[in-house]
Amino acid sequence: MRTFIRSTVYHARIALEERSFRVNTMDADNRGLLITCPKCGQRNRLKYEALKQPFRCGECETELRAPGNPVDVKSDLVFDALISRSALPVLVDFWAPWCGPCKMVAPEVRKVANETAGQLLVAKVNTEEVPSLGSHYRITAIPTMVLFSNGLEVARQAGAMAAPAIRKFIERGQLNRK
Numbered sequence: 001m002r003t004f005i006r007s008t009v010y011h012a013r014i015a016l017e018e019r020s021f022r023v024n025t026m027d028a029d030n031r032g033l034l035i036t037c038p039k040c041g042q043r044n045r046l047k048y049e050a051l052k053q054p055f056r057c058g059e060c061e062t063e064l065r066a067p068g069n070p071v072d073v074k075s076d077l078v079f080d081a082l083i084s085r086s087a088l089p090v091l092v093d094f095w096a097p098w099c100g101p102c103k104m105v106a107p108e109v110r111k112v113a114n115e116t117a118g119q120l121l122v123a124k125v126n127t128e129e130v131p132s133l134g135s136h137y138r139i140t141a142i143p144t145m146v147l148f149s150n151g152l153e154v155a156r157q158a159g160a161m162a163a164p165a166i167r168k169f170i171e172r173g174q175l176n177r178k
């Protein structure tokens with residue numbers, strides 16, 4: 001009996017870990033990020049303007065941490081809202097599914113998103129899925145990283161980068177900021 005209980009708890013924990021592992025991107029709409037409360041499962045919208053402020057679940061008041069995962073941006077509307085309203089600088093990784101170097105960059109971008117949670121928002125744009133964004137921002141090579149601050153582009157660089165190079169790129173971009 002005791003073994004049974006222990007193994008049930010164990011399996012429940014594994015299931016939970018698998019679930020949180022699978023959620024490696026976050027949803028976003030034209031007003032903010034959509035964050036699911038880990039405690040009660042309630043969906044919360046964290047407004048772009050309020051990204052620097054502490055945030056609690058509307059249902060159970062659990063403090064929700066600033067996003068440490070890249071945000072998948074799937075439309076022009078959401079992209080424009082995010083860039084123009086975000087209280088935090090935004091690093092955008094323009095990528096495509098057929099691009100080999102993009103696949104190598106993806107875990108590096110995730111690493112940076114995790115380290116800079118609360119100071120920087122990391123977004124990903126699949127240029128196959130939203131080609132209008134690629135052409136609007138004149139993305140001629142992928143992967144390309146673009147850093148935005150207060151709605152303006154402050155830096156960009158094409159080509160694969162490992163996490164330390166991405167961090168340096170962000171630092172340089174922050175210096176360009178007015």
Ligand SMILES: [Zn+2]
Binds near residue numbers: 042060061
């Ligand atoms: Zn909650």
